[in-house]
Amino acid sequence: MSDVTIYVCKTCGFKQxxxxxxTGESLLAATDQAANGMEGxxxxxxxxxxxCDRGCTVAFTGPGKLTYVFGDFSSDxxxxDLAAYAEIYRDREGGAVKLGERPQGLKGKIVTRVPPFGFSGFPVMDPKDAEADA
Ligand code: FES
Known part of the structure; x- marks a missing residue:
């Protein structure tokens, strides 16, 4: 298990x-509260x-892990779900989380997935698990 960080964009705004x-400020406060006391x-x-066009935006990152960016979050x-996802992500070597393991609220919200620093080959995860996430 390695420590992970949830980055929450505090300048985002979900628009209708x-x-x-x-606002991202609201999401930051809610996420900080939800993850309070979670190890690592x-x-x-x-x-x-x-x-910005898909705010509110959140990213998950950690040493040696894929970085996942999600967007379109519109309420506290x-x-x-973000905190629950962080626990799964924290416990996965390489950070790969299959679609079926994601909390419901994160499905359809992925923006991108970025390889970890120094990564030199594919796959980090099986492409069939990378899914379109539509
Ligand atoms: S203001 Fe949040 S991604 Fe640009």
Whole structure:
């Protein structure tokens, strides 16, 4: 098990009809509360991950792990799922989490998956598990 970080974009805004209806500041606070006391999991604010059109944005990263970026979060309700996902992610060597293992609220929300620093070959995960995530 290695320590992992949940980066929450505090400058994001989820928009409906052009109006911001939910903010990254809210998501940051809710996620920090949901993950409070979880071993090896830190929640950190970040200002913009260049996913503004799909905010609110969250990234999961850790040493030797895939980095996962998710977006389109629109309420505090997702915070419990983010914390639950972080525990699964923390416990997976390489950070690969299959679609079927993801909490329901994260399904359809993935933006991208980035190989860990120094990675030199495929696969980190079986391509059939990488799924389209639609
Ligand atoms: S403001 Fe959050 S990704 Fe740009």
């Amino acid at each position: 009809d052009g109006e911001v209806t939910y 999991i830190s929640v950190r604010p970040v200002s913009c991950m260049n996913n 309700d997702i915070a419990v």
